[in-house]
Amino acid sequence: AQSVAQPEDQVNVAEGNPLTVKCTYSVSGNPYLFWYVQYPNRGLQFLLKYITGDNLVKGSYGFEAEFNKSQTSFHLKKPSALVSDSALYFCAVRDGGATNKLIFGTGTLLAVQP
Amino acid sequence: EPEVTQTPSHQVTQMGQEVILRCVPISNHLYFYWYRQILGQKVEFLVSFYNNEISEKSEIFDDQFSVERPDGSNFTLKIRSTKLEDSAMYFCASSGSGVGEQFFGPGTRLTVL
Numbered sequence: 001a002q003s004v005a006q007p008e009d010q011v012n013v014a015e016g017n018p019l020t021v022k023c024t025y026s027v028s029g030n031p032y033l034f035w036y037v038q039y040p041n042r043g044l045q046f047l048l049k050y051i052t053g054d055n056l057v058k059g060s061y062g063f064e065a066e067f068n069k070s071q072t073s074f075h076l077k078k079p080s081a082l083v084s085d086s087a088l089y090f091c092a093v094r095d096g097g098a099t100n101k102l103i104f105g106t107g108t109l110l111a112v113q114p
Numbered sequence: 115e116p117e118v119t120q121t122p123s124h125q126v127t128q129m130g131q132e133v134i135l136r137c138v139p140i141s142n143h144l145y146f147y148w149y150r151q152i153l154g155q156k157v158e159f160l161v162s163f164y165n166n167e168i169s170e171k172s173e174i175f176d177d178q179f180s181v182e183r184p185d186g187s188n189f190t191l192k193i194r195s196t197k198l199e200d201s202a203m204y205f206c207a208s209s210g211s212g213v214g215e216q217f218f219g220p221g222t223r224l225t226v227l
Contacts, residue, residue: 043221046218049215
């Protein structure tokens with residue numbers, strides 16, 4: 001069965017420092033991986049995806065993520081955090097070829113302190 | 115930039131009543147989805163819809179739920195007889211392909227009293 005784990009409920013980082021939000025996944029086929037961000041009282045906003053190709057993918061607002069097949073991970077990163085990055089981040093996986101549905105992790109709250 | 119819209123933003127209903135949640139997907143998208151997020155929990159898949167029929171549904175999507183695309187622009191989720199446990203944020207999403215990213219609407223908060 002497909003699953004996604006986000007091991008940290010909350011990540012705290014100082015503005016200007018690099019940030020990492022962790023995600024690991026489990027699928028039976030090829031993984032299609034996504035990151036979404038949710039601001040308070042708003043919907044899910046797409047950040048980036050990995051389908052195939054380069055393991056390092058770049059997305060919106062300076063975020064990037066690295067696909068690591070051997071570790072079944074897809075961690076979200078940003079070199080320099082902004083206070084405005086504070087939000088809830090969701091990792092999601094689709095079991096490529098088998099289904100279109102996204103399976104979401106439990107979310108990680110990113111708090112960037114000024 | 116095109117976006118998915120949903121109405122209403124908040125719906126309050128009595129247990130046992132029927133509700134219809136409405137969504138307008140991005141205009142050239144072909145795949146449509148409903149997800150829900152119970153307060154404090156993760157986002158859960160309900161149903162996917164393509165070519166005017168359900169392509170996949172979860173165990174949550176029982177006989178009380180139905181989806182419809184009544185015209186070329188709207189995509190609706192109907193709950194026939196609401197239960198307290200149906201209280202959640204319901205998100206509509208659409209995608210241009212089965213492979214690509216899904217774009218989510220702002221959600222409808224359903225409160226069942």
